Amino acid sequence: MTMQQVAAEAGVSVSTVSKVLNGRYGVSPATSQHVMGVITRLGYEASLVARSLRNRRTNVIGVLVADFEPFSTEVLKGAADAIRDSGFELVAYSAGGRVDEHVGWERRYLSRVMGTLVDGAVLVTPTVTDVQYDGPVVAVDPHTGRSSLPTVAGDNLQGARLGVDHLIGLGHTRIGMVTGRPDLVSAQLRERGFREAHAAAGLDVDESLLALGAFETEQARVAAHRLLALPEPPTAVFAANDLSALAVLEVARERGLDVPGDLSVIGFDNVPESALSDPPLTTVEQPIRRMGHDAVALLLGLLDGAPVADTQLTLPTTLVTRRSTAAPRPA
């Protein structure tokens, strides 16, 4: 169904149809009425693509994600909250998880959709630092290195302190960590928080107790196995995100360990899924939805001509105590 066909059906030219569709002046009420009728009858709707190619503004905001998983979909919910009644539409774009092909998927996505399909974009956990796109772009949980982009993130350092302090407060002294994606500031700060918490408590960090989980289930499982197979395994594990923590829980169960009896596990993010596990996961909450909301709000501001100031929003984190942590079994 093209505008051509509508025009033919209505017995007018395409430009007339276009004018009617966009409420432009210069069409007689009669013609307008008639064309409108044909449009409705045929259920015609202008192709987003053709329109995008021609117009500068599309009134569509893009959310670019590596994959649809608990974190990115929470961001999406927040983005939806912010977009409602703004007159904008939302497109979420994912390469289907095939991101390892090249790092820098976000730059590729960006050039594919910016300027045509979308007016602006929010990048969720981008992998590269040099995404200095000229258009309006906001990053959520950004890559390490100073990107020139406005960013929104949780307070990862304080959050990690919260989590590890909780473990230490419970009496744990031998604490493992499944670390996150090394290229993200969030992961780095969480590890730093882990170390600072130890230092503050006068504890040494045993480097063999750190294992790379990379924010990925499989990788985290491998890391957990390594940690738990140690001659002197940790009595508690701080996972850099909930996905990893859930993987640790799984591995612990496979190895016949009781959580929290034999092993305490704490995550980071508080994605909704974290409450579904058995036992429910103690975790550090990060206001993900709000991060998505604020990112879009920021973007909408940018689109509205706000200066691309060096905005770096940091949202507070809190401890959510559920049942995967407890005092260590006395020796």
Next chain:
Amino acid sequence: MTMQQVAAEAGVSVSTVSKVLNGRYGVSPATSQHVMGVITRLGYEASLVARSLRNRRTNVIGVLVADFEPFSTEVLKGAADAIRDSGFELVAYSAGGRVDEHVGWERRYLSRVMGTLVDGAVLVTPTVTDVQYDGPVVAVDPHTGRSSLPTVAGDNLQGARLGVDHLIGLGHTRIGMVTGRPDLVSAQLRERGFREAHAAAGLDVDESLLALGAFETEQARVAAHRLLALPEPPTAVFAANDLSALAVLEVARERGLDVPGDLSVIGFDNVPESALSDPPLTTVEQPIRRMGHDAVALLLGLLDGAPVADTQLTLPTTLVTRRSTAAPRPA
């Protein structure tokens, strides 16, 4: 960044760049090499929109949703599971919740994106029955009335029976229901299950105990208030989905009611959020993720030339007992 600019930079024509980009024959290795270099150096990526307009296939699957909320994002996660390693990309499109403007957003979306932006689409809880689009389209949790589309849905009738039987088994006889969106088969079947469970137990349904929640938080809150303000209020409420159940929980708390002491509440869906409430929600689980997965798998088959048979997938539901239901307080 356009192909023009790349061509200029490389000192060749746009058609040559296009050929190189798409690996077409008829370019000398030297030229190809050189152009490739320029492309990489400039970080050029072809505009999705321009390419879509010209090509028949885009290798992109669309998921069309009314809004990004817990249900649709679960479907999205499942869709992502199915798309991985298929070579397709995923675009989720939402009008930003402004769906009440017109019913039939899905038909409008469809004509906007089908044939250009996406090769096929998954419709999540469409509002109209006559979405007989000729292209490859699959509906998840479809509208009432026999649509000619392949559909994927949970076993709503059995699920509702499960939920209400649980309440009755606990000893409740005065059970309210916050009903769903009347135009969806899912909502109708859940109500039918509610009635059948009563009949099977020899209980009468008090019609004043049914209130329209429409799968919406606000509407569900109103419904809950009406139900709980009744002279003889129900001792248990079956909500047509978790969103509504969560609203009931909220209202109960506002009215000073203890759940499950004064009121048992059961939901439907088991979205991850349902475990986060206080108390955690007892609910009927529907394999939403799998529904998204299967819908995309179906679509991929269609795209691959499978016949558009009258496929109606129905996935089983199960009861998830958490802490929002208990026996009624003895009178």
Next chain:
DNA sequence: CTGAAAGCGCTAACAG
């Protein structure tokens, strides 16, 4: 092997 030119569906000048 390379480039010029047409056209995908639409909008915006510009003529009539």
Next chain:
DNA sequence: CTGTTAGCGCTTTCAG
């Protein structure tokens, strides 16, 4: 008030 026309960025014949 209406229609003709020139592109938006790209792919694809078709000549050179």
